[in-house]
Amino acid sequence: MTFKPAKWPRDLRSTEWFKGDRKDAIYHRGWIKAQGYPDDLFDGRPVIGILNTWSELTPCNANLRELAEKVKHGVYEAGGFPVEVPVFSASESAFRPTAMMFRNLAAMAVEEAMRAQPMDGCVLLVGCDKTTPSLLMAAASTDLPSIVVTSGPMLNGNFRGEQIGSGTHLWRFSEAVKAGKMTSEDFVASESGVSRSVGSCNVMGTASTMASMAESLGMSLSGNAAIPAVDTRRRTMAQMSGRRIVQMVKDDLKPSDVMTKRAFENAIRTNGAIGGSTNAVIHLLAIAGRVGVDLTLDDWDRCGRDVPTIVNLMPSGKYLMEEFFYAGGLPVVLKRLGEAGLLHKDALTVSGGPIWDDVKDVQNWNEDVILPTEKALTQTGGIAVLRGNLAPGGAVLKPSAASKELMVHRGRAVVFEDIDDYKAKIADEDLDIDETCVMVLKNCGPKGYPGMAEVGNMGLPPKILRRGITDMVRISDARMSGTAYGTVVLHTSPEAAAGGPLAVVRDGDMIELDVPNRRIHLDIPDIELAARLADWTPTVPTPDGGYAWLHHAHVEGADTGADLDFLKGCRGNPVGKDSH
Template sequence: MSDTNKKNVKLRSAEWFGTQDKNGFMYRSWMKNQGIPDHEFQGKPIIGICNTWSELTPCNAHFRKLAEHVKRGIIEAGGWPVEFPVFSNGESNLRPTAMLTRNLASMDVEESIRGNPMDAVVLLVGCDKTTPALLMGAASVDVPTIVVTGGPMLNGKLKGKDIGSGTAVWQLHEEVKAGTLSMHEFMAAEAGHSRSAGTCNTMGTASTMACMAEALGTSLPHNAAIPAVDARRYVLAHMSGMRIVEMVWEDLRLSKVLTREAFENAIRVNAAIGGSTNAVIHLKAIAGRIGVELELEDWTRVGRGTPTLVDLLPSGRFLMEEFFYAGGLPGVLRRMGEGGLLPHKDALTVNGQSIWANVVDAPIYDDEVIRPLSNPLIQDGAICVLRGNLAPRGAVLKPSAATPALMQHRGRAVVFENFEHYKSRINDPELAVDANSVLVMKNCGPKGYPGMAEVGNMGLPPKLLAAGVKDMVRISDARMSGTAYGTVVLHVAPEAAAGGPLGAVQDGDWIELDCAGGRLNLDIPEAELAARLAAREQAGGNAMKGGYQRLYVDHVLQADEGCDFDFLVGSRGSAVPRHSH
């Protein structure tokens, strides 16, 4: 960028640091107590580093080191870095669910960026909700933004074999309940389950959203898959720091990247990687903040017919290490583009190039991990959107994690009124359930839990596990972890706690699931359904009477709308009234 062009760009930070008056004096003076020399305030872009580091968020616990490499890149490119913390909603420890605080974190991010002297921001993300939360907050401000992910952890190990973080827990626990694995062996697996810094190494929500950030064009190529402890992760952080400074001079704001075309690319990519159902909610929320119309139908219209090419747990066999070594997301994008499956090759990315220019020559080293179109893992891996009298506003199912024979199914409901009821009832040897039954759980949606916890992949009744049953149809208004698997219908909208038809289901009702036809129906007369709903008291959820949970329940939108707060939808821009001291 020439000095002439730079002179034409008005730095946002100059509103704080660029005046020779009382206000400029005070802003610069206070910052100088950190040992910052005067020349750093003279026409240099001030780059915020939005850090979700926390020892309570193990996936992001290495971000202090990651931030230092970003800073090196910013300084090398002629900017000045300012690191700041935001709420870190870690999936593994936070109760009742990290989804409850995704919107809270996004508010923290939005107000931190808008209210402070920064010209652009680097988002340090990793654990499931930190990626959408930070992108949502940044989208509502719309300054130049680049995403740097912390990366997946190394492969887990058990008895000399690889195991996937997250997914292995579900599998091993089911084996314990079935009586095929001892508790001693189960506990022994814990030590090798999470053996390095980083996020889950399966295609769970963390890896999915890292891939979504890259597919949307908000990160540099290969950001999604480089292992957390690989030196190349720190090189990428350094290069991202350099690039964000150039983005300031180019005025490459987030709204120029997060276009309708970018979201349609991401929908296709989610199918190709066997991505998490959580991406449906998060992409809708991000799109809502930047002003892009995105509907559940788009997942069918755009995604339908996209094969799953990545053979990765929980859908396939391998883990994120192998995915990176095989070529990572650029390899997938190249395969898609060559097969006519990348709808918008000219979509702009944060490095200033189109997404196709970034990957047209991307190497693919392993056809087992990143499969050719002629040999997909699943012929159609698009998220299955379901509608019917049980889900008037929609529900979703992940085909790549489901049992094909169950994707068209009719069975009698076994109903749990809430998660506590499920836990108290599922182990009962007298429970009237068989392999053909449909497990139904209510009141676990956005308002009902509250926060829409990842409890939708209900564990099967032990008596059926012991008989060799591996999967059953399960339906709820909850979410499930991206690391989980099974024929699980999720995000039923409206949820039971908001008066949705799910709340009217009773034991013994016939339910029909037809993924190919996109239907989810409760087989009772319309008049009876209406009468049941009229007689039903609204559950209202388990929220606190006051505090943030009350705010959440009062303002959260339904799953088909992205579970954002009604008052947060839209981009409010970066302008802020000047404060005179």
């Protein structure tokens, strides 16, 4: 059959592989056609890469194989040629030492998969915590037209008549066992009630937060974030996204057109309104660094500080993601922000129009789930960015998940040098600690863990829990799960393993936390702090090879997104030389 000329108004990127009667074109077309594709799929129409993070070891994304088929339907309907490409899937529930260590590796691998292969546009099939930011980082680096489709949250959890949330009740039940209020047998029995279906966590954890960040950034179709994984409307969303990406390629609508500074400001305010995960701070900083937007921790405090938290979901509130979807989902939140003057209404989205057009006519169907402003969980939500001599590069705290009575606190430091030291000491009945103390965990940052694990929400000592105490001030250079809660200071920068002040805190030092004034202070004289830092020597060994070495050598601090230094910036998608 004669090869047909391109029907599109311009040659697309994929035509460099497939167009014409050159030896190279025949080579590329022939191998793809060997799978049974007809000639006319190579007539110049856009090739859409469906980048699929499905894996049986990533249960959050277990429905993405099915969704990929719906995306294909949409792409074909709009005149495109869909090709499904499995890509690196960093599983939160399976990867050790932590999925965060592999976010940057995934982003690098996906970026090169996009750049090296004949794709004109991409559908990013994501869901689990690190899969969403890693693929957004890759798309930002290549600047190929891209649209996000998330797996969606799992069904509501239920255990013996009580509504329970994935992750959130794992922490609560674990503490209850240590306090002697729940048996180990009951804890195990709760397992199937927590995880009732495929999909990501059903609380406002990191996965649901990052789905909301993608939508508020304008990188997914309106309403994508909250649709449950098993709901038929999730499949419809996938098919509509497949249709839309073809038009995006035709219009040359790229991530850099959508993810502007104004879009990131919308996302920061959205995070405050939903009571989103502290992990969004690191991920948005990293994504912004890839697309070339100047975003800092100060932007987080400036934009998010006075945003009320109006989404009444665990871990900050009462409900789960199903109720959020039934109430109207993220479009209702965005409309509220717009009505309050807290949304850049003209920010462009992948729909091709301004974000306000997508949300201005939506309704709130449950005002106990999406609260009126006057009934907000907290009037000053968002992420509090703390600074002081203990965190000159900044640290973060989530006010909506913290105890009000601890937001201003002074206490004696009880220090754990690393996570193994914590595990060895925490259950010791002779540990010199009470509820007024400040628990300090070192060497759990990007270099120190390595990878910056979600261990910052340290469990309290059993002897404290047995007295009915459920929260204490905790400080570390680690992260915590978006499903977790407590008065927890995280991402302390510079981290201990890099010689930050956290590294030289000692048992008995007094630490002052003042969240309203955004202050975190180690109460020792400046001259003593300087002397301690001068005497400090690294305690975290350098990995002897492999990706762990590369990560340790090149990872930046949490305050700038913990990306690898050589991956920052948009490098575009030039077509390389053909070797055939």
